[in-house]
Amino acid sequence: MKLADFGFSNGINEIIAVTRGKNLNTAPIGIIVEDENSVFAKARLYPSHTRENVKVNCKLWANVVVDPIIFTISAFEDLGEEYFLPNKPVLKDALAYCEFEVKLKNSVAHLKLLHGEVINCSFRAVNRGFNVLIEALVHATRYRINRENRRLREKILYYGEIIQKCGSNREKKAFDMILEYLNIKV
């Protein structure tokens, strides 16, 4: 069993982290992998519900997801029960998930793969709309806490143009949701 079996590769893997504390929390985070053929990884966890939860129960479920709407919702709020498999910290639309043991040292979570499962092996031709939706989200979460930064707003709107041209309806819907979350009128 190794990280690569579940879609992880060297570099930063953007996944949906599910953690349990007082509440079930969902958030997109980057899992840093230095050796995809090992069971060890890291993540930077700044003060957040995700970090509070792993402090309490030392577990993190990484859901490998390629759905633009799931990324968008979980960047701004928690995903509702309807997105999960019954009684599992696993998203219905996940391609795979990994259960990690977490040791927190300052802002770095040291992760060890305990168990993983491939749920649905599907693939998609490269879509620039999806790709830049992820970029738009990165900038959107920064813009949310720094509304004065016009550069961020411009970048989000620039990526929106590519999404209109190249994306499927799901990318277009996800981008509309970003604009709504940020209260950007265009």
Place this chain on the structure above:
Amino acid sequence: MKLADFGFSNGINEIIAVTRGKNLNTAPIGIIVEDENSVFAKARLYPSHTRENVKVNCKLWANVVVDPIIFTISAFEDLGEEYFLPNKPVLKDALAYCEFEVKLKNSVAHLKLLHGEVINCSFRAVNRGFNVLIEALVHATRYRINRENRRLREKILYYGEIIQKCGSNREKKAFDMILEYLNIKV
């Protein structure tokens, strides 16, 4: 049989087109899909070897690929024989391929799916390094014919920073190749 069976979705699908004419040609192109549950698609083909070839034999093989180095090489030159399955217009590293019949009307190729095959169903967690490598390539092919445009050069280098931070070695190698093809020294 429908486009969606082979990884195509509505929007623009960035694939490696293989065409046969005097020579075997490989080029990344965008296949425009309006109904992923059909067998029909389109592509804009500007004057190029790809277009010359489909004029001659009316066939295009779309290889669904997620390898950054294959995208990079084929954006600048033809892929060598060693990248292909023996005696087939199919790349070894393709997840799937589709054989299309092509009818060219001015700059638009009207495509009809004749046959397709899933070769290797594998998936990867979202990697921003890969995603922006595709953006860097789009800008690189423009910069190649418009060297005066400093904005394009800046964007390529901006995406390079994300690749350094988030990509795997394959994305980093692909980006180095882009810089070499463009003769950009950093």
